Amino acid sequence: MSDTTRERLLVAARGLFAERGFDGVSIALIASELGITKQALLHHFGSKEKLYGEVLKRISDEFAELRADRVMAEWQPVRALQSYFAKLIPTGPDQTQSCRLLMRELLDNHRRAETAQNWYLSDFLEGLIAMVQRVPGWESATRMQALAFAYQIFGSINYFAVSGPTRLAILGKGEAAELNAAFGPQLDTLIETGLANPPAQ
Amino acid sequence: MSDTTRERLLVAARGLFAERGFDGVSIALIASELGITKQALLHHFGSKEKLYGEVLKRISDEFAELRADRVMAEWQPVRALQSYFAKLIPTGPDQTQSCRLLMRELLDNHRRAETAQNWYLSDFLEGLIAMVQRVPGWESATRMQALAFAYQIFGSINYFAVSGPTRLAILGKGEAAELNAAFGPQLDTLIETGLANPPAQ
């Protein structure tokens, strides 16, 4: 099921788009990752833009699914948000991608909202806003304040999502491994303290 | 002084790179912003990569200058950080750029650190780390923890740096104008509360 060419293309595309951005990747490069030609890719997706759209839709849908989870719905809002954001934490070496891609898309949204009709993340962001506003003390926060909080968490996660080589380049060697394992709990704490300080009216 | 062609090119390049990313901008586009040809641009900067490097060096230097400011050095660490980050807040409609460009560069640092010898932001980041570690309670924080905090602030600023059209697209109309003016003080509060919660040992 998951080793379909189409599926493998989506995975490869997500990784490359996350690492280099939409303009930094050619469809030929994505296709060559599987040893096929770019025309095979176009056969499956029609255009580069559509492929990109599907990659982002996948991510957005994953979170919508998570949000609809009955078990999670019964949790406290803070706990639910922790679990929500935990989905963005890189668990494996190749799972760094979703968060980076989200960050990129948020940076590009300005241009996209202007030129194209495809602004893929509105569902995802609306979901986040709603979840933040369920937190005690945040009920009357504006959507922007809720989003600003979410952005902070994104920023934090993204930092940890920076892949190994970079950390080694910027920081020392010992420091790099140090926080990888401990990041999950640390992010939970971060979300807790952040939500414990709702914006002033 | 500031209306030299070279200077105007740097400004135009910063804006376009911030908005579309390195790969999303052609040197011909940047040059056409001033009504000149791309060859005139190449005459001044030699290559696209060098132009990009100068744009980033400018930003990095601005912050180094700010850090070296004697007046600021006498401030409390928290106050100094507030002033430091305040430099990233978009003050005018065309001043949205530095923060967005920084965010992009932080996303791309992985690739840059790998392939190129030009990782332009290390000074800037080292400065940030040092300033965070001067804050009471953060002296023993690791460099990574300090950077993670900085990333959160970046995220928050970047959200507000998203230009008007997008906010209108995502959110309602009234909400967009609402926080623009009030953001300065709000960011100060954010930094304060963030720094008041240093990471656990």
Place this chain on the structure above:
DNA sequence: TGCACCACTTACCGATCGGTAGGTGTTTGA
């Protein structure tokens, strides 16, 4: 047996990319 469908190919296309070569006209300074 035959035919539609599928996954994928080679062979192109025009446009645009970053960059080079070789100018032209103006300014400047000895």
Place this chain on the structure above:
DNA sequence: TCAAACACCTACCGATCGGTAAGTGGTGCA
């Protein structure tokens, strides 16, 4: 006065971009 330096130009270059056209071989089904 004259030549060097400067700021910019037109005219290219090979490479690569996203995308189209027209197949090719295999598989499944009537």
